[in-house]
Amino acid sequence: xxxxxxxxxxxxxxxxxxxxxQPVPPATAAPEPEPEPEPxxxxxxxxxxxxxxxxxxxxxxxxxxxxxxxxxxGDGTSFAPNDQSIPADYGVxxxxxxxxxxxxxxxxxxNGRFVNGFLPRSAGIGGNASFLLNTLDLDLxxxxxxxxxxxxxxxxxLPRFTGSGDDTRVYVEQxxxxxxxxDSQELAISAGKFDSVFGIEYLDNEAxxxxxxxxxxxxxxxxxxxxxxxxxxRLQIQPLQSAVSLNASxxxxxxxxxxxxxxxxxxxxxxxxxxxxxxxxxTPGIQAxxxxxxxxxxxxxxxxxxxxxxxxxxxxxxxxxxxxLNAEYVHVDEGEGGPKTTSLGNFPISSTFNARGGxxxxxxxxxLSVGALHKLTxxxxxDRRHAWFEGFTPITVDRFTGGVRIDLWEAIILKAEYLDNxxxxxxxxxxxxxxTSSLVYSW
Amino acid sequence: MGAYPASVRRYSGVWACAGVVALGxxxxxxxxxxxxxxxxxxxxxxxxxxxLESEAIAAxxxxxxxxxxxxxxxxxxxxxxxxxAPRSAWSDNQLVAFLTTEVWVNYPQVWMQPVYVPVTHAxxxxxxxxxxxxxxxxxxxxxxxxxAFYSPFLQIVYAEVPADTAPDALTSSRQIxxxxxxxxxxxxxxxxxVPDKAALPATVALPATVALPxxxxxxxxxxxxxxxxxxxxxxxxxxxxDPNTNVVQEAAIYVLTFIGPDGTVLASPDIPTVLxxxxxxxxxxLPGGLQRDSAYYRVHTxxxxxTARLFVQPGSTLEMELPGDLLxxxxxxxxxxxxxxxxxxxxxxxxxxxxxxxxxxxPTSTSSNRCIWLGSEAAxxxxxxxxxxxxxxxxxxxxxxxxxxxxxxxxxTAVPGPVAPPEPL
Numbered sequence: 026x027x028x029x030x031x032x033x034x035x036x037x038x039x040x041x042x043x044x045x046x047q048p049v050p051p052a053t054a055a056p057e058p059e060p061e062p063e064p065x066x067x068x069x070x071x072x073x074x075x076x077x078x079x080x081x082x083x084x085x086x087x088x089x090x091x092x093x094x095x096x097x098x099g100d101g102t103s104f105a106p107n108d109q110s111i112p113a114d115y116g117v118x119x120x121x122x123x124x125x126x127x128x129x130x131x132x133x134x135x136n137g138r139f140v141n142g143f144l145p146r147s148a149g150i151g152g153n154a155s156f157l158l159n160t161l162d163l164d165l166x167x168x169x170x171x172x173x174x175x176x177x178x179x180x181x182x183l184p185r186f187t188g189s190g191d192d193t194r195v196y197v198e199q200x201x202x203x204x205x206x207x208d209s210q211e212l213a214i215s216a217g218k219f220d221s222v223f224g225i226e227y228l229d230n231e232a233x234x235x236x237x238x239x240x241x242x243x244x245x246x247x248x249x250x251x252x253x254x255x256x257x258x259r260l261q262i263q264p265l266q267s268a269v270s271l272n273a274s275x276x277x278x279x280x281x282x283x284x285x286x287x288x289x290x291x292x293x294x295x296x297x298x299x300x301x302x303x304x305x306x307x308t309p310g311i312q313a314x315x316x317x318x319x320x321x322x323x324x325x326x327x328x329x330x331x332x333x334x335x336x337x338x339x340x341x342x343x344x345x346x347x348x349x350l351n352a353e354y355v356h357v358d359e360g361e362g363g364p365k366t367t368s369l370g371n372f373p374i375s376s377t378f379n380a381r382g383g384x385x386x387x388x389x390x391x392x393l394s395v396g397a398l399h400k401l402t403x404x405x406x407x408d409r410r411h412a413w414f415e416g417f418t419p420i421t422v423d424r425f426t427g428g429v430r431i432d433l434w435e436a437i438i439l440k441a442e443y444l445d446n447x448x449x450x451x452x453x454x455x456x457x458x459x460x461t462s463s464l465v466y467s468w
Numbered sequence: 469m470g471a472y473p474a475s476v477r478r479y480s481g482v483w484a485c486a487g488v489v490a491l492g493x494x495x496x497x498x499x500x501x502x503x504x505x506x507x508x509x510x511x512x513x514x515x516x517x518x519x520l521e522s523e524a525i526a527a528x529x530x531x532x533x534x535x536x537x538x539x540x541x542x543x544x545x546x547x548x549x550x551x552x553a554p555r556s557a558w559s560d561n562q563l564v565a566f567l568t569t570e571v572w573v574n575y576p577q578v579w580m581q582p583v584y585v586p587v588t589h590a591x592x593x594x595x596x597x598x599x600x601x602x603x604x605x606x607x608x609x610x611x612x613x614x615x616a617f618y619s620p621f622l623q624i625v626y627a628e629v630p631a632d633t634a635p636d637a638l639t640s641s642r643q644i645x646x647x648x649x650x651x652x653x654x655x656x657x658x659x660x661x662v663p664d665k666a667a668l669p670a671t672v673a674l675p676a677t678v679a680l681p682x683x684x685x686x687x688x689x690x691x692x693x694x695x696x697x698x699x700x701x702x703x704x705x706x707x708x709x710d711p712n713t714n715v716v717q718e719a720a721i722y723v724l725t726f727i728g729p730d731g732t733v734l735a736s737p738d739i740p741t742v743l744x745x746x747x748x749x750x751x752x753x754l755p756g757g758l759q760r761d762s763a764y765y766r767v768h769t770x771x772x773x774x775t776a777r778l779f780v781q782p783g784s785t786l787e788m789e790l791p792g793d794l795l796x797x798x799x800x801x802x803x804x805x806x807x808x809x810x811x812x813x814x815x816x817x818x819x820x821x822x823x824x825x826x827x828x829x830x831p832t833s834t835s836s837n838r839c840i841w842l843g844s845e846a847a848x849x850x851x852x853x854x855x856x857x858x859x860x861x862x863x864x865x866x867x868x869x870x871x872x873x874x875x876x877x878x879x880x881t882a883v884p885g886p887v888a889p890p891e892p893l
Contacts, residue, residue, distance in 0.1 A: 107651050109625065110610040110641065111579040111617055111714060137712055139579055141617070328500060361616070363502040364574075373576060374503050374616045416615020418642065418693045453645035 087164040088468060091232035095124035095461035096154035101131030103446070104138070105453035112141035115376075115414045118422045120145045121446040122457045123239040125159040126232040127183075128248075128282060131459065134188065142326070142365045142372035143414075145245070146284050149186035158184045159463065160232060173205040198250055211259040211270075218252045218288065221280040222272040223299050223318040224353050225340040233467045236349070237428045238442045239459075241384040242408040243355045244282070246336060247318075251276035251288035253296060266308050273300035278325035279334065283368040286325040292366060293330045297322030301340075314342040324359050327375040332362030338383075347390050354383035361415070382410030400432040404442075413451075420451030438465040501529075501861065506571040507613040511541045512550060512663050526573045530860030531723060531767055532735040539737055540568045541666075549665040554672035554680060556872060557721070558815065559743040561831075561843035563872040565672045565680055565882060569660040569700070570620055570865040578764070578863065580656060580707075580714045583622040583690075584608040584644045588631045596628070600635030607690040609697060610641040613661050620660035620865050621707050621716045621764065626652045639691040656709065658702040658763045658867055662687050666698065672872070673785065678880045680870055702867040703885075706763035718863060719762040720744035722848055723769045724816055726776070726797045734797070735769070738789045739778060740814045743868070744845040766863045770848060771856040772797070777820025779812040779829075786813055799823040806878025816842045818851050 100106075103117040110116055113135040122130045125148065133140075133147040148157055161182040168175040179199040185192055201217025221227035227248040229235040240248060253276030261268045278286040279297035303316040317339050324334040338355040362375035388404035406426040413419035428442025441462040448454045506525050514523070514537060521543045524534030537543075542551045552567045572578060585607050586599040598605040611618050627649040629638065638644060644651075666687060672678050687698040708717045722742040725735040743765070777799035780787045787798065799820040801808070808829050822828040822839035829839050842848055870882040 105645050108641075108645050109582040109623070109653075109714070111581060111619075115615075115617065116610075139713060139715075329502065361502075364500045376616050414615065416612045416618055418640070451642060453642050 083167055083169045085164075085166045085168075087166065088162045089231070089233040090161050090466045091126065091159040092464045092466075093125050093157035093159045093238075093461060094155070095131060095148070095150065095157060095459060097122045097124065097131035097150070097152055097459045098456035099152050100134065101151040101153075101457075102133060102135070103448075103452070103455055103457045104135055105455050108453055109138065111139045112143075113138035114140040114143040115417045116420065117448075117452045117455070118242070118410065118412075118420065118446075119143060120242065120245055121422060121424065121444075122459050123444065124148050124150070124459060124461045125157065125463065126230065126235050126238060126240065127159065128240045128244055129159070129185075140372075141374060141376070142285075142367045142369060143378075144284060144367075144369055145282070146369075147185070149188060162231065162233075173208075175203045175205075177201055177203070201255075211257075211261070213257045215255040215257075216253070218250055219255055219274075220250055221248055221299070222255060222274045222301050223247045223280040223320055223336070224301065224338050224355065225314075225316065225342060225351065226353060227280070232463055233438065233465045236386070236388050236402060236404050236430060237406065237426060238440045238461050238463045239426065239444060241353070241386075241406065242410040242422065242424055243353065243380070243382040243384065245285060246355050246357050246380065247280050247338065247353075249278065249280050249282040249286070249288060251278045251280070251297075253277060266306060268305050268307070270303040270305070271300065272303070274298070279320050279322060279336075281325075281334075285367055287366060287368045288325075292325050292328050293323040293332075295323050295330045297325060297334070310345065312342070312344040314340075316340045324362055324375065326365050326367050327362035328364075329362045332360045332375065334359045347392070349386075349388040349390065351386040351388075352384065354381075356381050377415035378412070380410060380412035382408070382412070384408040397433045398431065399434065400430075402430040402432070404428055404430065418451040421449040422452060423447050423449055436467045438463070438467075440465070501574045503575050503616065504573040505575070505616055505618065506540075506573075507618065508541060508550075508552070508569055508660065508662050508666060509613045511537055512544070512666075515541070515544050526571055526862050529573050529862050530858060531769065531862055532725065532733050533737070535568070535571055535862070535864075536737060540571070542669075544665075547665075549667060550663055551667050551669050552662075554669045554869070555737070555740075556672055556814070557741045557743050557866070557868075558843040559868065560745075560845075561815075561841060561847070563740065563814070563874075563880075564743070564868045565678070565870040565872055566866045566868045567669075568864055568866055569662070572863045574861045575863060577715045577718075578619055578621065579617065580621045580623050580709045580716055581609075581611045581617070581619045582625045582641070583610065583657075583659065584625050584627050584638075584641060584651075585654075586629045586633065586638050586644075586649075587626050588629050588633065590631060596626075599629060599633060599638070602635070604685075604688060606635075606688075607659070607699075608638060608641055608644060609661065609690055609692040609699070612692050612697075618661075619716070620658050621656060621709070622659050623656050623709075623714075624654035626654055628652070639694045641693075655704045656707055657704050658706040658865065659699050660702075660865060660867075661692070661697050661699050664698050666700075668700075672870075672882075677785070678872055678882050680882050681884055684867075684869055684884075700867075702763060702869075706867065716764050718764050718766045720768050720845065721765040721864070721866065722845065722857075723767060724772055724842065725769050726772050726794060727774075728793055732793075733769075733771070734791070734794050736789075736791055736794055738786060738814075739794075739816070742843060742845060742848060743866075763865055763867050764863065765866055767860045769858045769860065770852060770854065772816060772842070773818065773852070775819040775821070776816050776842070777823065778816050779814065779823070781809050781813060784813065801826045801829055804829060807874055807876050810874035810878045810880055812839075812841070818842060 103119055103121045104113050124131050129146040129148045132151045133144050163180050165178045181196045181198050183194045199218050201215050201219040203213050203215040205213050224247040226244050255274040257272045259268050259270040275296040275298050277291040278288040279299050299320040301316050301318040305314040320336040323330045324332050336357040340353040343350040357380040359378040361377040365372040365375040386406035390402040392400050408424040411421045425445040431439040444459040446457045521538035524536050527534030539553050542553050544550050554565050556563055556565055585605045587596045588599050590597050627644050629649050689696050725733050728734050780798040801823040804826045818840040870884050873881045
């Protein structure tokens with residue numbers, strides 16, 4: 026595996042093209058990081074342009090292409106070959122062998138064993154080394170100068186091998202309008218399909234933004250988009266170089282990823298509320314952000330309003346001298362409901378489920394000006410997740426992720442990382458470590 | 469009601485709904501029914517929570533009256549001990565005793581789960597034996613009864629472990645799978661987990677009180693996630709499964725119902741149900757050459773024709789237990805022998821007119837007026853318009869334990885079905 030990783034990293038490195046970097050963490054020539062912009066929707070990927078003289082056209086077309094190369098151990102799943110217990114996805118972590126920023130795994134093929142919908146999307150490569158076109162992303166943004174309005178859409182093309190042929194899914198990940206009614210206030214109201222408001226990892230959803238390649242083991246609970254309405258308000262406290270913010274939403278499905286809870290319709294007729302209360306410190310030398318998030322409402326993978334899901338979490342981001350620390354803890358409880366429906370299909374039962382987990386990520390970004398090389402980032406992350414379905418053995422898994430990221434010019438990012446997945450308790454030990462890499466072109 | 473009159477509350481509801489219309493809420497999507505599994509642990513918990521034995525589960529799922537708690541477990545004794553409740557049914561016109569250990573509602577299918585049994589070679593090249601040299605192994609279960617996917621239908625998976633493995637060293641499925649031991653799938657066995665203080669019944673009451681010398685062993689112990697658990701072993705060949713999906717194949721049971729004068733559907737658990745034939749391969753030969761019954765059934769209800777009558781001896785326990793509105797649908801043949809009474813009590817005849825002469829009770833009678841008994845699935849299919857049949861969303865584990873054989877003196881002898889012990893491969 027190691028030799029494959031090195032070889033692929035080298036190939037990817039030498040295949041680099043020209044373009045410019047997407048700075049996350051921000052790439053600057055100065056040793057001290059610039060104050061990280063905090064857009065109203067809390068994500069750099071779709072920040073509206075500033076209006077006024079010299080402002081670009083109100084319509085902009087952005088996007089990226091994420092080309093991957095990945096190799097997972099075993100058959101690309103977390104299913105133990107000799108385990109025949111049912112459902113196959115209840116006693117293991119099917120999300121562990123992730124290969125891209127979307128959290129798609131190498132495989133979810135259970136070889137005929139019944140599964141009950143606790144599954145990620147699959148890249149369909151099994152245990153084979155394979156190139157992937159992870160995402161072709163197309164962003165349209167319209168921000169007229171005449172109105173405090175921004176309209177944004179993000180459509181993604183996702184070519185995948187399904188086991189019975191190729192299939193390209195067209196996915197509307199975001200589509201919303203955002204109104205900023207008062208010039209004097211950082212208040213924004215959005216309606217449509219938009220990013221999560223829970224925690225901080227959703228900020229890294231897109232491959233052209235994420236420091237590494239793969240999401241954490243708890244991203245499945247916090248990074249999903251959904252349809253509804255959102256309110257953001259931030260109050261600057263200049264004397265303290267601080268700000269407090271509130272980001273709250275009412276949506277169909279809350280913040281679970283779409284493979285677990287479909288966002289495009291409310292299955293219960295009752296919205297899911299979510300929010301984050303944040304504090305940030307912005308000084309020339311250090312940036313620190315703290316947040317507490319919560320989610321409550323009916324689980325949207327079934328139809329009973331009484332089947333509730335509740336979650337809370339805490340997050341921390343610190344940036345100082347090129348070092349970036351991100352950490353998050355998530356606590357999730359779901360009650361038992363009716364027959365389950367996810368974006369992957371229909372399943373008979375939505376079981377009582379509980380999860381606790383989090384991650385700590387440390388990254389160091391070294392700004393460079395060597396030809397095309399703008400920045401070199403090394404990073405490591407530790408994830409841990411403890412979860413159980415009612416009546417099933419609780420499982421505890423963790424993961425060490427280490428990787429390197431190279432920013433070339435302004436529009437090419439090369440990333441390569443290794444995921445060391447471990448089953449600590451409950452789940453059978455399986456070979457499901459992953460080497461994966463990503464070449465991201467942005468425009 | 470709070471501080472607002474009803475009209476205001478209604479309007480507030482309208483506005484609340486209007487306020488979230490933009491979010492796609494307040495839809496009229498029909499809510500599908502929830503799947504529910506009731507195990508002996510759930511019934512025990514219901515009793516502990518104050519439920520009465522006359523209360524029912526699955527009361528709104530197609531079976532009139534649902535399934536009373538005391539048809540599964542008798543109320544707990546003062547020391548907390550529990551006794552499984554035996555019942556009787558017709559299986560190919562033969563009365564049998566059975567136990568109920570699980571009830572599923574709104575499950576289109578249930579699945580077989582693995583149970584691991586460690587085996588080893590006592591000596592190099594010697595035969596396999598259960599770990600520790602015991603005759604009754606302690607199996608290692610993989611899914612607990614709190615899970616919606618718990619199943620008493622288990623496939624024995626033999627794990628060949630080193631001979632020096634301590635007998636109590638392996639207590640979880642993770643240990644088995646992580647150990648990398650050679651695994652050999654074996655046959656299926658019905659082995660429900662049971663509360664620690666659960667016991668098997670000594671008698672079955674209806675249609676007559678019969679002692680039950682069942683061959684089912686008292687609860688034994690195994691392991692689940694490192695903890696000791698109790699289970700009953702109803703033996704092999706009690707179910708079959710789809711080898712591709714591990715879905716357990718179901719047989720039918722027929723609950724016989726009558727239509728009252730006002731059109732009400734009348735049913736009673738005191739009328740023995742009729743067991744359908746199990747899937748091919750799910751039975752073993754019982755004494756007398758009969759096929760052993762399946763253990764997994766879906767409940768169907770079948771309306772009896774207006775002429776049908778339940779054979780009930782006046783003054784019998786069965787008559788006293790039947791609800792009053794069913795008594796008009798009973799009948800008796802004055803002069804019937806004790807053997808006939810024992811043989812036919814609780815059985816439904818297609819036309820009660822045959823009760824006029826005891827000789828007509830014999831189904832082998834050459835008279836064209838002889839009784840046609842509805843005591844088998846074949847008889848139901850042959851003699852009834854099964855368009856009246858209703859398939860419920862209820863499935864059950866019914867473990868047939870004994871044949872109830874009538875004697876000439878009117879007594880009934882219970883003949884236990886064979887329960888072959890597990891073999892070390």
